[in-house]
Amino acid sequence: MSRVRERLEALLGQGAVSVLDAPAPVSGLPLALPASEEELVEALKLAASERWSLVPIGLGSKLSWRRALERPDFALSTRKLTGVVAYEPGDGTLTARAGTTIESLSRTAREGGNHFTPRVPRPDGATLGGALAAGQSGIDRLRCGPSRHHVLGMRVALADGSVAKSGGRLVKNVTGYDMHRLYCGSHGTLCVILEASMRLFAGFEREILVTAPARDREGAIEGARAVASLGLQPLGVLAENVLDPDGAWRVHALLAGCAAVVEWGRRVLLETLPGAAEGVETIERVRDAELTTGRWPDLRVTGRPSRLLGALERIGAGARMTVEPTIASAGIHADPLEIERIARDLRSAGLQVRVRGPRADPLPEAAPGHEIARRLKLALDPEGRLIP
């Protein structure tokens, strides 16, 4: 048994240390599972005193999104820090511990008459802290915007074990720096998220999915754009060729809101989109489309909407992908040998590309703001303990 594991077990108890089941370079790491915020802070202080490095995780479902450059000494999970700390249905705010699953939060909000964003794929396998740390948004991003826009405040543990909060539990608040905006999408490199407060949306009386076939990728993207321009305020619009076993392209429009508005939108869509029908797919399958192949897309592409379609033409017609044209976001499953070429082509078209999985690349040092980013890392994690 490794010394790291021994010391963690001595601190947290034998049952609170497991083995991380994940791809290299973090496979097989001791996995610390503190049962309370106090235990998590103690684990961080132990790591600081022993000069150990660590990778903070929730359930570990997005570990492939960012690659550690070196093998850390252990993984520290927030998955046991669960539960809603405060929920004010009438105020539309919810505060929860980091390890609470998105599914559980969505259910709580729904029961209180609210909508929780982000509606991510496989919400039972995603924690609040993990989704925010990964900068993850969901199928509702078109109407709700990115999830980081709805984080009202956070409590985090820094690498030295100190606990700091920012923001609050209010829908409007500009007191102090928006530190939580920095933590969202930082992939655990700056802090361990302990708790987050989220703004909720009004709940939906009715929710439906309308699906239309498309002749090819171009037709699907044009169809999705057409839907978005109808003024229906859909919750999400997705063009994809991952759900059909034969790779057929389709457009899905998710309508949600009060019954009369949804009904009006449904009629408009059925009249406007050739071949459109309701009930062809389930909302859950479309929500989870990115993970249909069992793994995350190899490339995540964002940028200006007008650049997306032309750039995607550089990728072979058979490639499987999900595309949200209005917000210019695409997840592409590619042949492993083609990933680097595709990433290069898309970047040369002015798009931002994030490679995931074993080929995940660190941020280029020439990227704008790299020097400030480096200093921020140094300021909050001066010894480089979080995801080395």
Add this chain to the structure above:
Amino acid sequence: MDAGLVEGLRSIVGEAGLVRERARRIPYESDGLALLRRVPELVVLPRDTGQTAGCMRLLHEHGTPIVARGAGTGLSGGATPVENGVVIATSRMRDILEVNAADRFARVQAGVINADLSTACARHGLFYAPDPSSQRACTVGGNVAENSGGPHCFKYGATTRHVPGLVIVTSEGEVIDLSEPVVDPEGYDLVGLFVGSEGMFGIATEVTVQLLPIPPVVETLLAVFPDLDPACDSVSEMIAARLEPSAIEILDRLTIEAIESSVLAAGYPKDAGAVLLVEIEGSEVEVAETTASARGILGRHRPIEIRSARGATERAQLWAGRRGAFGAMGRIAPDLYVADVVIPRTKLGWLVRRATEICREKRLRIANVFHAGDGNLHPNICYDRRDADETRRVLEAGDEIMKLCIQSGGSLTGEHGVGLEKLAAMEWLFSPADLAAMCRVRDAWDPERRMNPGKLIPVRACPEARARPRPSPATARP
């Protein structure tokens, strides 16, 4: 001020880009918080990013403190000049650089007036959502520094949700071009962190803003109530019923009197105890549904009257009254202390009543006008700053209201920022560890703490030496 430094700055911005004479510097002595003043030693007016960067490098070499300023409409002392420092104002950076209708964004220089931006986008059927009450004067760069709000933030959110890109000049004169509008930034969200940093991380010289389609249908309701309580209660009920109008605003009796006696008279009934403005935007079906629900709730709270604006002219008139409220207060008192606090939306009525009691106890007059839908209150306390005792009572009342907000789960500021005004109060809300984390982040941007020093974070909350060693280049990787 060092003659060599002034000459160096003149060589960058030209003589027209310097404000040297004392008489011309006096307008820069404060922002909208006129209680706190200091005439700056020099004001610099660069025209673009390049000139700003040149000035910042020179000021870095001389170790000179810098205060960035837009139009000076801020209300928390964020643009109050500092000792031995210069003010860099963006008033000559007024170009709209690009309006991209296809991708729905615009790039503007920081000194562009907020309202001018929406005017420029209107011909494309687009608008810029954040609409502070000072939008005819305030700048987009100033809005970025303060993360400004406005009535329609209830639906659309504050500035930070509408700014996907920035060009930033750091305190050392480095230009960071983050202007490309991307939905999910790769790496740390530097733009999101910068917005609302109150001029302490650097100067934003160009701003990329997201534009929205102008809604096809707009309904504006004016509900007139005999007093404030039913107005507040109807707002809480609308929020609890999950209605999502684009704006919900309340004005009380004293505010109505001031507006109706001014050139901004909006047609609010002078005998009303409170009026509630509710704006609903969207598709025809959506607006009809929400309007019917809102009217139902308002009707249950026994209003004197509910009416809809008859067309764009009346709508504009109703909003002109609301937007001009602070200015109109000049008719009822020489000075106005504009408080800006936020509380959970379920506690609106309670806080208004308590704030009124506090002012009554201190023999002060209070006029309430606020973004009710967001729980963002502006208890405006009337006073005369020449009366030292009254000024003291005003500041005490402001502190008591802030403490009350914190005790009830609220916060210090919803849209005006901390600046100098609420500096001491930061320690009421945040722990030393919270403030220390903010200090660390501030030091990453500005290691010498020359950008807007003495604002937002109490000095004693940043225990490290003032001039920190610059970070070594090799030891950190983001």
